[in-house]
Amino acid sequence: MKKAIIGIVIALLGISGGSVYYFVFRKNLKDQIVIPYIAHQKPRIDPHVPSAVPLADKLDEVLFDGLFNVSANPSGIVYEDALGELMSFEKNTVSIRLKPRKKWHSSYTVAIEKDKISLTDAQAVYFIAKDLKFTLSRIQKLGSISPDYILVSQAIPDFDFTGPDDNGVIKFQFRGDRIWNEADIKEVLSFKILPAESEIDAPMYKNGTGPYLQAGDSENKIFYIKSPDNNAIIQNVVLKPFIDNSTYSTELKNRNINTLLSTPFGAISSILADTNAYFYKSSISTCFFAIFYNVERLSVTQRQALRKLIDNQKLMNRFFRIGTPQQRHIANYRGSGDNYEDYLNYSMFPTSSYYVEEEIIIPQKEQQDAPDLSVLPDTVRIQTCLNNDYREELADLVEAMNDPTLFGGRIKVDAVQNDEIKKGNYDAVLVAISGYRSNFLFDLYNLFLREPDFETYKLNLHTKIDKKGKVVIDEQSFQPDKNFFRIGLNTNSPEQQDFRQLLEYVYGFMSTREIGDKQYYARYIDELDQRLALGSWLFSLPSLAYFSTQFDNQTIDLYGTASQLSTIEKWQERKKK
Incomplete structure (x- = not known):
């Protein structure tokens, strides 16, 4: 009881001093999404180039935003406003209003100290049109090595836009050789955006505007915490290392993890048959x-x-x-x-x-x-x-x-x-x-x-x-x-x-x-x-994900080509009856 009181006091003191402390090294998994990864394959994230490690590509959705984000609901694929808002589409001119109050993760100083993560306000850095210019330029230079290049080039041949005007509206000129509907437009503009000061060929990227920001590593675990500038519900995402995937189901059963994005053989697990403790969701094979x-x-x-x-x-x-x-x-x-x-x-x-x-x-x-x-x-x-x-x-x-x-x-x-x-x-x-x-x-x-x-x-x-x-x-x-x-x-x-x-x-x-x-x-x-x-x-290989009933089944949607983590900010823990 004394330890709990001390912890609360420290958290309150941190808030009053401009810092917030999150205790993440507890044995229970409350307020955490814990995902396994293979220890010698740490994910190196590049939102525009495929990775040899499947988890790395899924983490794009955790760290980064596009003008629009691919998402899912029980009916299928949807695209949601992220760093942009579709204003109009007339004669192949697409008008997008940028959202100027979105902060880059570099606006915060994050550190892991012993048993806690500290998050402190630093100088605020906001998303601006220059960041979008840089990202489009990078995708264009990557060429066909990037799936985003293939997607954008079919619609925007010059990889450029005009503006923004006084209302923060930019305009893209889409190709006139096809009929573009709203979903098509948002799909083209769903590529993840990097800040303009990024290296164009860095070995990995972590500064985004997405729902979670990377806190760092400790004991080979990789920690992410929800961005104060976002509306994620679960506090932490933790990547936990294991030798290989053969024990993942057992680790979920033993409550060492609570999210399993793939099962051995893509099959239903007999180890996880207890529907009171686990539920699964399938999606299209990748x-x-x-x-x-x-x-x-x-x-x-x-x-x-x-x-x-x-x-x-x-x-x-x-x-x-x-x-x-x-x-x-x-x-x-x-x-x-x-x-x-x-x-x-x-x-x-x-x-x-x-x-x-x-x-x-x-x-x-x-x-x-x-x-x-x-x-x-x-x-x-x-x-x-x-x-x-x-x-x-x-x-x-x-x-x-x-x-x-x-x-x-x-x-x-x-x-x-x-x-x-x-x-x-x-x-x-x-x-x-x-x-x-x-x-x-x-x-x-x-x-x-x-x-x-x-x-x-x-x-x-x-x-x-x-x-x-x-x-x-x-x-x-x-x-x-x-x-x-x-x-x-x-x-x-x-x-x-x-x-x-x-x-x-x-x-x-x-x-x-x-x-x-x-x-x-x-x-x-x-x-x-x-x-x-x-x-x-x-x-x-079938795609099957398992979750602990710590989470509310109704808040997790996986469907079609949507990334398994594309709705992660909406995941919620199940309310106790």
């Missing part, structure tokens, strides 16, 4: 498994045979243990669960993606004949790395594919270190592709130009100016040691012209501002892959 073939070691004939040999239906049945007492059941945000078939993929564009759902491409699902095993090596050697995300799932796939009853003993999968993957001593590599979007902004660079490194997300993207002054892809972008497929254009491969065409198509898809052009490129790329057999596109 990860799929694939096997990329090494084109230096396997000819197109061998790759076609291997694609026929690897039956994704058999592998998925084994993965989810379908039809056994240990079956891993899955939920479905659209309706009834155990909808496994919906997760099977037959193209590099997953079945849940815009390009398949809208029948822009129609994948070939049926194999016309049996594989010609005589053309394959006696043993097809596949490698993967189990030291990063999706460790448990990849390990299960390794075990399944090594079972001789599944693929006749013709496949051997080895778990190796990351540096071994870089050497390319494999016939194929098993990977988890995370963070993909189900709308038209699908990221093909993540497949074809990502360097063969499980730990770091780095793209080997080179462009140049052609004789007509147009930016085009440079052939240096395809080098054998710079992509998982080992594709290079300085070889004597009979497929060299096809690979050159693939590179041009991929760049065309990623860089075009026209949705219609994206659709055409998607068809070309899919048709080329059907002929070249570049990989096996296995299946997507």
